[in-house]
Amino acid sequence: MVFKKRLDYGFNAFSVSNVRRAPRSIRKRDRTKRVVEVSRICAFELLASLAGKLLEEGESFASSNASAGHDHVSVVKDVELETQYDDKPLKTECVEHVSCDASVVTSDWTTENSDNSKEPKHSENNAILEPTLTKAPPACSEKINDDLMYTIRKCNVGYGSFTGNLDGCSPDFGDLCDDISENGVKREVKANNCLTMDPLELSMTFPSPINSDRDVKLPSHSDSVPNASFSRHRNDIKLGSRDDDEKFSRFNKLSNRFKVSRPATLIEDRRIRKFLTSKYWKAAPKLKDFEDSQADGGIKALHRKQKTYYNYDKCQYDTLYKRRKFFDCSSIVTSDGGIGNENVSNSPEKVTNKNKCHSVAMSHGACEIASLLTGHQASHKSDDSHVKLSIKSFRIPELYIEVPETATVGSLKRTVMEAVTALLGGRIHVGVLLQEKKVRDDSRTLLQTGISSEDNLDALGFTLEPGPVIGPRPIFSEEPPLQLPRGSAPQNLTSSLVVTPALDTGIPAATPDPPLLTNSAKPVDSNYEHVSSQTDMLTDQNLSESRALVPVPAMNVEALAVVPVNQKIRKSELAQRRTRRPFSVSEVEALVQAVEELGTGRWRDVKLRAFENADHRTYVDLKDKWKTLVHTAKISPQQRRGEPVPQELLDRVMAAHADWSQHQAKQQGKHHPGTLRITDSQAYRDGVVVAIPTITM
DNA sequence: CTTAGGG
DNA sequence: CCCTAAG
Known part of the structure; x- marks a missing residue:
């Protein structure tokens, strides 16, 4: 509409000219949104x-x-x-x-x-x-x-x-x-x-x-706790301190953004992706590495093309490191184990009633279980003499991850995921500890072993051990295939992140925890917008915080980490690319409208004006879209693909394109104060002060 | 960070 | 969409 007016009256431009750039602060806001993603x-x-x-x-x-x-x-x-x-x-x-x-x-x-x-x-x-x-x-x-x-x-x-x-x-x-x-x-x-x-x-x-x-x-x-084996871990995980820092900074930003209530924008994602993609991060350790690493202490993940050996030296790694720590101290793959969690029974709560919940922690690798759970006491058995155990999480052997400073949180996550996945895929097996002693006789019954008694349940622990056997990880049964021992797929690791594609791309922020889980299963992209909106809402409040945990205590974690990971892992590479989100007619309309008013060359403002809330549309995206629109308008309808854009809009595109091209040309040539007219309008836009007739309205 | 363009 | 060179 505006556009028309403009056309009709050259003056419209005037109004346009009025448009000012948003204050920096605003700009920041936008960015802030993007950060959210990282938050996870x-x-x-x-x-x-x-x-x-x-x-x-x-x-x-x-x-x-x-x-x-x-x-x-x-x-x-x-x-x-x-x-x-x-x-x-x-x-x-x-x-x-x-x-x-x-x-x-x-x-x-x-x-x-x-x-x-x-x-x-x-x-x-x-x-x-x-x-x-x-x-x-x-x-x-x-x-x-x-x-x-x-x-x-x-x-x-x-x-x-x-x-x-x-x-x-x-x-x-x-x-x-x-x-x-x-x-x-x-x-x-x-x-x-x-x-x-x-x-x-x-x-x-x-x-x-x-x-x-x-x-x-x-x-x-x-x-x-029996500690014995922990020694193995070396934990070499190094998170780049820098990363951490960066992340922090990012994080902070994110947090701020969250407040703003926006999901991290693509930008960050991009960065992340870039980083990931680019050479920097190599995070994912590979299984072999994993082993080695374990032995050594660190797994080195290779990420894609580049080598990724992260040195502890750098702060960057610290970040990773930390992550790893999170997981566990151990190597990337296992360590945190968040991945490995297994909930045997269900939610603790429920379990409580009848079951005994034993939570077991896994240390893997040599680790022993620290503690178990305890559950409620007695009732556990109640049901049939079944021993119910609730394993909330398993500890993963330490993973060694290195990530470039520039790596985004998302990339880090991916990396970790990959590592974990690889780990899981590989050689972990579960060990049962009772009273801190390993129960080696697999043939014994729980009753015989004493695991059935409540008293012992407390002393029951599960550990993840690097097993010679790969198969054995009951826990992660789903993932078995993953084994990507590093050798096989260093790159794959990247893909492990995979889910990411969707996540990264679309869901950066939103995806966070819950989404992740779901994501694995669901295509997030489509939901992206929704997600973002949700994110916005959530973000401020819970998302940032809750996400991580929210969804899942133990269970979710598993689901998330494990399943998705696998799938993702392979695709990881592609994942990096944002999911394609064709512009809808309404978006095109908004874009056209904004461009008519602001002109080309002020994409940031266009973004602010028409896509302020569309976190997935960056100004670069808008610029690109405009480019394609102009192109589309020039070609025959038969040649056009995708959702047809109303000719009316295309016409406006052409008009605006021509109009603003002219303006730009003039500007470059320096506006000669000669004739104004249309030019005037342009001048206004440009901020050129021309003696324009007083035209109002 | 934004723009502007090429890929 | 991505990537980058330039502001």
Whole structure:
């Protein structure tokens, strides 16, 4: 419409000219949106960081906990924690990577926890932690940042069982505590683990084992947890500190954006993709590497073409590193294991009733399980003498991931996914620990082994071990194929991210957690818009935080990580490219309208004016679209493809194109003050002040 | 970061 | 859509 007016009256241009560029601030806003996507990833990192912090602070706790030892954990406490957590966690931590992740995670956890947190029971192992949780809450909170608290809480929740309470997820918490306590040293790692995993995982993850590199030793913990093998991990995971930083920065941006309520824009995605694609990241370790890495300590992932060896040296890697930590300290593949989580039974809550939930944490590789779950006590068996176990998460052996600084969070995620996938695909097998001892006799019954008794359930643990056998990972049955030992598909790894395509592209922000899961299954793209919208809404509030955890405590994680990963992995490469989103007629209309008013050459403004909320349309996209529209308008209708654009719009395109081309030409030539007229209008637009007749309207 | 263009 | 060279 405007356009017409313009045509009719040259003056319209006038109005156009009035248009000004949006203030920078606005511009930022747009960008901000884009960031959101990253948030997810960040979440992990954040979690990891959180975990780290928690651990650190937790140390103190741990000690206290240890002392408390058997205390019962009370659910209530958890709640408290949550509250605290809510308060700050994110922000504070965000500064550090951890915080962000944590926040995210936390939220998720919280949810779960809350659920679980109904009744804490205590378990022996858990006891240690519990005290912390239970009593600690307050104390902990004091010591720990909110975030930490939060994390802890989560852990507790996860561990609920250990206390005997909740779903029996308590373990996580305990683990954390343990980790912390013992390790002060490497809480991060633990944290990471925790993050990765569910609460359980956290608990599961044993710091001690994890420590291998870091050698975290869990004094108090150690007892309960067998640590033996952790040593293997080396954890070499290095996350580029830089990455982290960057991420942080990004993250921060994201967070801001989130506030804005927009999903990360494509731009970031792009960057990420670029990075990924480009040479920089090589993250995904390959199975072989994995092994090696494990042995060595780090897996090197190759990403695509480039080599990706990440050195710990660089900060960049730190980021990855952290992630890895999240996962576990271990190598990329396994470590965090978030991937590996398995929920045996169901939600803890339900389980609680009848089942005993045992959560097991896997350490993999040599790791032992840190704790188990505890579930509710007695009832577990209730049903038929079935032993019900709830494994919230498995710890993955450490993965070594290197990512370029420039890598986006999304890329990092992918990388991790790939690594995990590869790991899973490869040689992991599950080990059962009872009373910290490995149960080697597979032929024995649970009853015989003592696993059926509640008492033992607490002492039941599962570990992921690098197994000679690849097949054996029951847990990840779905993924088996993945095995991409690195050799086979370094590149594949990339693809592992695959889902990403959709995710990355379309869903950057939205996709986050839940979406991820779904995404794997669903094509996100189509939903993208919706997603974004959702994202917007969510973003501010929950998304950033919740995503990570929200969807899934343990279960979801698995689903997400595992399944999707596999699929994605192969495609990873392509994934990078944004999904194609043909412009709808309405979009074209909006574009034409905006261009008529603003002219060509001010794509940022066009974007702001007509696609402010279309995060998936960048100004570059608009410019490109305009280019194609102009082309389309010039060719015969028969030659046109795709959704037909109304001729009326094409006509306007041509008119606007001609009009603005002229303007540009004039400008270049420097407006000669000669004749104005149409020119005038142009001049206005350009901001040229011409003595224009006073035409109003 | 934006533009402008080529791929 | 992507990628890049130039502002």
